[in-house]
Amino acid sequence: MAEPFYITTAISYPNGRPHIGHAYEAIAADVIARHQRMQGRDVRFQTGTDEHGLKMAQKARELGVTPKQLSDEMTQYFIDMCDGLNVSYDNFQRTTEPRHHLSVQELWRRMEAKGDLYLDRYEGWYSIRDEAYYDESELTEGEGGEKLSPQGTPVEWTVEESWFFRLSNYAEPLLKLYNEQPDFIRPESRRNEVMRFVEGGLRDLSVSRTSFDWGVKVPGSDDHVMYVWVDALTNYITGLGFPDESGDFARYWPADLHLIGKDITRFHTIYWPAFLWSAGIEIPRHVFSHGFLLNRGQKESKSLGNVTDPMDLAERFGVDVLRYFLMREVAFGQDGSYSPEAIVMRGNTELGNAFGNLAQRTLSFIAKNLEWLPQIRGHDEADSALFELVGNAVQKTIPAAFDVLALQQGIDAWLQAVFACNAYIDEQAPWTLRKTDPERMETVLATLFICIAQLAVGIRAVVPTKAEALLDMMGIPEENRTYQGIGAHWYSPLAESDFKLAAPSPLFPRLELPAEDAA
Structure with a gap:
């Protein structure tokens, strides 16, 4: 039990x-x-x-x-x-x-x-x-x-x-x-x-x-x-x-x-x-x-007219974006501040540009250029280094940080792994490999597919709806959606099955600051 x-x-x-x-x-x-x-x-x-x-x-x-x-x-x-x-x-x-x-x-x-x-x-x-x-x-x-x-x-x-x-x-x-x-x-x-x-x-x-x-x-x-x-x-x-x-x-x-x-x-x-x-x-x-959470550095009070309805923020920016912002922005245990501008900035730069765009361009490329999921055709040092970095973040660093309620530090480790994946895709350039080395292209795409699934699991507790939607889109079995279950062992059976990746929808559409909040 x-x-x-x-x-x-x-x-x-x-x-x-x-x-x-x-x-x-x-x-x-x-x-x-x-x-x-x-x-x-x-x-x-x-x-x-x-x-x-x-x-x-x-x-x-x-x-x-x-x-x-x-x-x-x-x-x-x-x-x-x-x-x-x-x-x-x-x-x-x-x-x-x-x-x-x-x-x-x-x-x-x-x-x-x-x-x-x-x-x-x-x-x-x-x-x-x-x-x-x-x-x-x-x-x-x-x-x-x-x-x-x-x-x-x-x-x-x-x-x-x-x-x-x-x-x-x-x-x-x-x-x-x-x-x-x-x-x-x-x-x-x-x-x-x-x-x-x-x-x-x-x-x-x-x-x-x-x-x-x-x-x-x-x-x-x-x-x-x-x-x-x-x-x-x-x-x-x-x-x-x-x-x-x-x-x-x-x-x-x-x-x-x-x-x-x-x-x-x-x-x-x-x-x-x-x-x-x-x-x-x-x-x-x-x-x-x-x-405490402070509104632009001020404690909220009815007399100041700065009391915020959290459901209003969730409606304007999205539930998962709000959840991510609150856990990412404030060192847990200390006071912190929030503002619509800060929510939009974190949502666009970290969730949208860094993670959402990584998933979107990788999965779109696979869906457009391959009939089935890419095959792994031999790893090189860059692939192994990325697997080690992302695997350590998701299976060790993030759980260990969350265990001791260092939520901000755990999310930061996740974000560093996201940045590493973005650096990898830019360096490996699968769009170029498509013409020069199709087999290498497949290995690069498979590496990214595995790492993106691991990253989705790593941030699942924070942005559950978006993470689950991504994992569903990628065909990841339910039993693999845990820190230890998302090692690379599930990929080969999935790639050899009849699963076909559909063209993905953007995970985190770009946020715009409402006119009433613009400085």
Whole structure:
């Protein structure tokens, strides 16, 4: 049986429509999931929506609808985004589902049985926008003298009866975890931030509210709803059937990777391990905090009028071009910037001119000049060198880079192999060989055909629709569309079969910058 691999995104807060950051995380997780499937792993990929909390209740009141009506409407936009961006999730987990309430309540009962929950009075600073509590020492002062959270969001002084979680008991186990498993939190800069925070001491955490009722009820205290982060984090095990610990839970938990934005690192690397330890459940293996995407270098905000609908970008430039751009442009884990001009540039120069044109001129030449696929009639040093370079990139460098989430570096290795193929076709000039040495021409074309198929597999996780279309066009068997399966051994049987290559269509038509985006 294939080795399991469980990957999750953070679940999105649907108090508004999806923005480019939601798309970035979903696409990155999808690339990782597809990559793992291509290595033969049994992948479970979960995403979803975090629909409870005071912020949702207030937004619904503002719009004159119920919180459930708001969450139903907005969640559909997130489902549509994932489907539209070709995100291959196995489960879309909503926190409003009855099975999720049962899961969270069981987690609560286990934490209570451990003695980690107690009833007291909460007085302190709370950010509705972050759904987070902050110590006085963490606050900054705004331009008008108002107090702000470390994220720059407004905070308000809150006083109410609350259940508390004994987070203070878990400081030493957490520091031990970070020291003994340094890759639990990645990248390292985020690990260092979390360690400094925990070393400063942990206070017990308020984990229930009585000032609103849109959430999961606390067992035995129906006037309390659980703190939204107890509720939200539990989605990762709800989707595997918890509290039933057989079946999917037994197979896929602990998660191999929680992929999240850097602004919610604390919740996933401090609160979540502590909750799980308290409940007697294994903790996830890795948490990776990616950076933010900036719009022309600026953080998106409604007040600046620069919020981008990712589906608008996908419609204008193509889903696969957008996916490629986001994974290629930004060093994964760091902040990055995007613009329509940059998307058009990458799409045209790298996907269109470099790879698309390579495939188009090679396959068109074969279809026009040969009745069947070209035969290999003895390799020379140039052929062997290209096979080695492309084979190493696709079978070693790209998978190894993607394994450690160095997505940009993996794509760069792919692109260097594309450039090598372009240099080879220019040097070998099969259009000249057609007249001077037809046998050599066939070997050159066969070499290129094999390398183009390998390159299509190498970038398949990033641009799945276009890569699959190319592989279909080339007649590549399904079982060969993996890193190791796309070695050259499949070519001779294909070339000797009755497969006939049809005239290809351009993979990546040239993009033009829309007039409204032109500088």
